[in-house]
Amino acid sequence: MRLYEMTAAELSRRLQSREVSSAEVVRSFLERIDEVDPYLRAFITRTPDLALKSAGEIDSRRMRGETLHPLAGVPIAVKDNISTLALRTTCASRILENYIPPFDATVVAALKKAGMPILGKTNLDEFAMGSSTENSAFFPTRNPWDPGRVPGGSSGGSVVAVATGMAPLALGSDTGGSIRQPASLCGVTGLRPTYGRVSRYGLVAFASSLDQIGTVSTTAFDGALLMNLIAGYDPLDSTSLPEEVPDYRAGLEPGLDKLRVGLIRYGRVDGFDPEVTEAVNKAASMLEEHGAKVGEVSLPLTDYGLSAYYLIAPSEASSNLGRYDGVRYGFCADGDSIEAMFSRTRGEGFGAEVKRRIMIGTYALSAGYYDAYYLKAMKVRTLIRRDYEKAFKKFDLLLGAASPTPAFKLGEKTEDPLQMYLSDVCNITDSLAGMPSLAVPGGFHSSGLPLGLQLTARPMQEKLLLKTGRFFEEQRAEYPLRPSLDFLEERGGDYEI
Amino acid sequence: MKYEVIIGLEIHLELLTASKLFCGCSTAFGREPNTNCCPVCLGLPGSLPVFNRRAIELAVTAALALNSEIRLWSRFDRKNYFYPDLPKAYQVSQYDQPLARGGYLEVDVAVGKRRINLERVHLEEEAGKLVHAGHSIIGSGYSLVDYNRAGIPLLEIVTAPEMHSGREARLFLEDLRTVLLYAGVSDCKMEEGSLRCDANISLRPEGSSILGTKAEVKNMNSFRSVELALDYEVQRQEKVLSGGGSVVQETCHWDEENKQTITLRGKEGSSDYRYFPEPDLLPLVLENTFVEDLGRSLPELPSERRERLREQYGLEKEEAFLLTANRELGDFFEKAAKAYPVYDNLFNWVQGDLLYQLRENDKKVEEIDPNLLAGLLQLLDEGSINRPVAKELLAEMVQSGADPKEMVRERGLERISGRDRLLPLVEQVIAENPEAVENYRQGKNKALAFLVGKVMAATKGRADPAELNRLLKEKI
Numbered sequence: 001m002r003l004y005e006m007t008a009a010e011l012s013r014r015l016q017s018r019e020v021s022s023a024e025v026v027r028s029f030l031e032r033i034d035e036v037d038p039y040l041r042a043f044i045t046r047t048p049d050l051a052l053k054s055a056g057e058i059d060s061r062r063m064r065g066e067t068l069h070p071l072a073g074v075p076i077a078v079k080d081n082i083s084t085l086a087l088r089t090t091c092a093s094r095i096l097e098n099y100i101p102p103f104d105a106t107v108v109a110a111l112k113k114a115g116m117p118i119l120g121k122t123n124l125d126e127f128a129m130g131s132s133t134e135n136s137a138f139f140p141t142r143n144p145w146d147p148g149r150v151p152g153g154s155s156g157g158s159v160v161a162v163a164t165g166m167a168p169l170a171l172g173s174d175t176g177g178s179i180r181q182p183a184s185l186c187g188v189t190g191l192r193p194t195y196g197r198v199s200r201y202g203l204v205a206f207a208s209s210l211d212q213i214g215t216v217s218t219t220a221f222d223g224a225l226l227m228n229l230i231a232g233y234d235p236l237d238s239t240s241l242p243e244e245v246p247d248y249r250a251g252l253e254p255g256l257d258k259l260r261v262g263l264i265r266y267g268r269v270d271g272f273d274p275e276v277t278e279a280v281n282k283a284a285s286m287l288e289e290h291g292a293k294v295g296e297v298s299l300p301l302t303d304y305g306l307s308a309y310y311l312i313a314p315s316e317a318s319s320n321l322g323r324y325d326g327v328r329y330g331f332c333a334d335g336d337s338i339e340a341m342f343s344r345t346r347g348e349g350f351g352a353e354v355k356r357r358i359m360i361g362t363y364a365l366s367a368g369y370y371d372a373y374y375l376k377a378m379k380v381r382t383l384i385r386r387d388y389e390k391a392f393k394k395f396d397l398l399l400g401a402a403s404p405t406p407a408f409k410l411g412e413k414t415e416d417p418l419q420m421y422l423s424d425v426c427n428i429t430d431s432l433a434g435m436p437s438l439a440v441p442g443g444f445h446s447s448g449l450p451l452g453l454q455l456t457a458r459p460m461q462e463k464l465l466l467k468t469g470r471f472f473e474e475q476r477a478e479y480p481l482r483p484s485l486d487f488l489e490e491r492g493g494d495y496e497i
Numbered sequence: 498m499k500y501e502v503i504i505g506l507e508i509h510l511e512l513l514t515a516s517k518l519f520c521g522c523s524t525a526f527g528r529e530p531n532t533n534c535c536p537v538c539l540g541l542p543g544s545l546p547v548f549n550r551r552a553i554e555l556a557v558t559a560a561l562a563l564n565s566e567i568r569l570w571s572r573f574d575r576k577n578y579f580y581p582d583l584p585k586a587y588q589v590s591q592y593d594q595p596l597a598r599g600g601y602l603e604v605d606v607a608v609g610k611r612r613i614n615l616e617r618v619h620l621e622e623e624a625g626k627l628v629h630a631g632h633s634i635i636g637s638g639y640s641l642v643d644y645n646r647a648g649i650p651l652l653e654i655v656t657a658p659e660m661h662s663g664r665e666a667r668l669f670l671e672d673l674r675t676v677l678l679y680a681g682v683s684d685c686k687m688e689e690g691s692l693r694c695d696a697n698i699s700l701r702p703e704g705s706s707i708l709g710t711k712a713e714v715k716n717m718n719s720f721r722s723v724e725l726a727l728d729y730e731v732q733r734q735e736k737v738l739s740g741g742g743s744v745v746q747e748t749c750h751w752d753e754e755n756k757q758t759i760t761l762r763g764k765e766g767s768s769d770y771r772y773f774p775e776p777d778l779l780p781l782v783l784e785n786t787f788v789e790d791l792g793r794s795l796p797e798l799p800s801e802r803r804e805r806l807r808e809q810y811g812l813e814k815e816e817a818f819l820l821t822a823n824r825e826l827g828d829f830f831e832k833a834a835k836a837y838p839v840y841d842n843l844f845n846w847v848q849g850d851l852l853y854q855l856r857e858n859d860k861k862v863e864e865i866d867p868n869l870l871a872g873l874l875q876l877l878d879e880g881s882i883n884r885p886v887a888k889e890l891l892a893e894m895v896q897s898g899a900d901p902k903e904m905v906r907e908r909g910l911e912r913i914s915g916r917d918r919l920l921p922l923v924e925q926v927i928a929e930n931p932e933a934v935e936n937y938r939q940g941k942n943k944a945l946a947f948l949v950g951k952v953m954a955a956t957k958g959r960a961d962p963a964e965l966n967r968l969l970k971e972k973i
Contacts, residue, residue, distance in 0.1 A: 319575050
């Protein structure tokens with residue numbers, strides 16, 4: 001087994017026992033990136049020199065016998081909407097193509113403090129708006145299980161990096177499914193923590209009341225390792241939660257006795273692949289066989305979730321993205337007047353989907369429409385939260401699908417925004433309710449593509465999610481899942497990007 | 498037709514915090530442009546706001562001083578608009594759930610006291626500042642932006658439309674300033690922009706109960722210009738209305754140089770700010786005890802002080818008003834009064850010679866030690882020095898801060914009195930001025946004053962005038 005094929009936990013063990021150096025580990029991943037990334041294009045910016053430098057520093061500290069964080073020396077990839085000091089943070093947008101933040105996001109500062117070398121910044125849908133990573137202003141990222149398909153989005157780059165061994169861990173962000181949906185489309189584990197559990201300071205805002213940084217990993221245990229590092233109260237984020245952070249690694253051993261699981265009965269959702277439903281039902285049976293009590297649950301108001309989400313998120317986005325006006329940083333177009341400069345900067349700097357959402361949001365917040373759209377959507381959001389509270393009186397955990405279908409083809413939904421929005425339908429209500437939610441691999445589709453399960457728990461119950469995720473891993477012979485990447489050899493250097 | 502003028506004011510006030518509303522940057526005025534800035538107040542991507550507790554304390558204190566009702570649950574909203582001085586393209590403000598509602602201020606106007614009611618008091622963040630190339634916003638080639646000011650806590654106070662002239666608006670504003678200075682929440686400097694005022698003004702036929710179309714007047718940078726601008730607007734609107742025309746709703750700019758208002762934009766240019774609750778902040782929930790504690794520690798306010806000054810020192814209404822309006826002068830008076838409890842005399846000296854000397858020497862009353870004046874007046878009352886000497890000593894005291902008592906001792910300025918010391922001087926003057934002596938003997942009283950003057954000149958004004966008179970009369 002090569003280093004890049006190992007889990008973060010295994011790398012951590014070997015680093016701590018000094019079987020390998022961080023420099024060796026980082027080099028292995030960098031080589032893997034050189035080999036794979038030209039075809040899949042998960043990274044917007046690669047930082048091999050920086051990664052090797054911090055690996056070297058960690059190695060010498062370890063040589064000196066310093067006590068280090070368990071993840072010290074384990075490299076990581078960071079979604080390119082998370083601010084990194086002196087390192088370009090583009091949000092996959094022309095408007096921030098050359099923006100270099102003068103500060104680290106709180107989570108990035110935590111990575112650095114722990115001594116995790118950063119391999120680079122990963123691709124996403126522009127400003128995290130999208131479900132396929134095709135909305136990147138630079139290039140799309142491809143699904144490693146079938147390069148003709150999308151990896152999902154918006155955290156497509158982070159997910160593909162982890163799925164293919166270009167990074168053992170990655171940070172993503174999830175507003176309405178942006179970690180969970182691509183995780184399920186690429187066969188990895190993605191955790192959206194409780195809203196406020198991980199600081200948003202430094203995460204470039206898309207929809208502030210929904211945005212949450214989370215983990216991408218090949219196993220639930222790796223997710224727990226990373227959560228131990230990034231979760232917690234941050235005085236720089238007023239919406240971060242003050243509650244104590246548990247040791248997410250502890251007590252992940254299986255034992256599902258008396259676990260009450262609610263199997264989500266979806267309302268009318270078009271385009272739900274029957275094999276997805278089958279995979280979810282199978283997962284429910286597995287839980288039942290191991291002692292869990294499974295019942296059905298319906299969240300009636302979730303039918304309105306998508307509509308509410310696509311009013312609230314664009315409304316907040318229309319405000320959050322106002323600052324890109326060309327005055328202080330980022331792309332700036334000329335204009336005869338300040339208004340002309342503003343409108344040309346924004347007209348040329350933003351891509352189509354971003355502009356669409358800014359328009360929707362601006363409309364929804366306008367005088368005369370506010371009550372009918374934004375306010376109504378906020379009321380629906382409250383009712384959705386109540387649906388969850390009610391469900392969690394009967395159940396400890398909700399089980400459903402992380403995506404209605406396996407990965408779809410590149411270009412398949414780019415012309416039809418509504419179809420694209422529907423691919424988040426499974427993820428959105430958890431986001432609106434602020435609940436923690438985990439996507440774990442749930443077997444394969446007949447096409448050979450991975451399918452994902454989604455587990456949702458009460459606020460702060462990330463551990464229960466990770467524990468159940470780990471249970472599913474243990475039911476499988478081979479873990480982590482690795483795509484074969486046959487196409488690399490078949491197509492060689494001729495593969496058309 | 499006679500018209501009734503209706504004016505409502507919107508006042509913005511920079512609160513006296515050391516750091517900004519949502520970050521730790523300094524609020525110091527006059528620094529090098531764009532040096533008091535950080536990712537938060539520059540609105541860099543990914544930055545988030547965190548409340549400054551001190552700003553909330555000061556806002557609550559101000560609202561309490563204005564008799565406003567504090568709302569224990571309030572909320573912050575985003576006011577969205579594009580402007581280069583607004584780093585996030587939204588201002589964090591309070592919209593439908595402000596910090597405080599209602600309130601009032603008792604204002605002394607020509608016809609006695611009037612209560613001007615307030616609509617609301619809320620907290621928001623300050624924008625940056627555009628520095629226009631050229632003279633003003635109109636016809637500027639380009640502008641530079643200074644974000645030092647961006648994010649300073651700003652209190653917005655909105656009055657009811659209850660003022661009826663430029664003069665009333667000015668009086669209200671001056672009183673408001675005094676109250677807020679006493680409350681210690683702001684330095685209220687209109688010239689530096691820490692106190693700003695916009696006005697809505699409309700006219701209606703006397704007796705009508707329907708409000709006329711209003712104009713919003715901005716850019717009034719002093720109390721005087723508030724009065725001038727509003728008086729100008731009254732005349733302008735009056736002319737329009739009596740000419741049969743109608744006032745157009747607009748925002749106008751007070752042009753200080755040409756003393757007129759200029760239309761900045763019409764109603765069609767008014768913005769839809771798309772307010773919505775700020776998702777990066779939690780609602781502001783105040784504990785009752787927090788508000789009560791601030792209420793208890795509220796400093797004495799001007800109206801209370803005026804009453805107390807009148808009672809405690811037996812001052813007249815106008816006297817108490819002077820010492821209240823000029824807070825530092827009042828403080829000076831009260832400190833001096835402790836050491837020199839002859840209040841009416843003290844007030845006369847403070848109001849007269851002291852203020853005169855402060856003006857002459859361009860000094861602030863805070864620079865003067867009140868005990869020195871008290872000591873000086875004691876010397877005078879004891880008869881140790883003469884009045885002209887006292888006046889000279891006061892001037893020197895203001896200039897250099899020297900102690901009058903020491904000056905008297907060092908320079909030997911005490912009054913010369915007693916027969917033994919004065920008699921030789923009297924005899925010498927009589928001997929040297931036979932003509933004046935003769936004149937006095939013939940009944941010319943003026944001649945005596947001449948002789949007194951001679952002795953005074955010889956003693957540099959130190960001779961005891963009463964005794965001198967007596968001795969001269971006796972000897973002639």
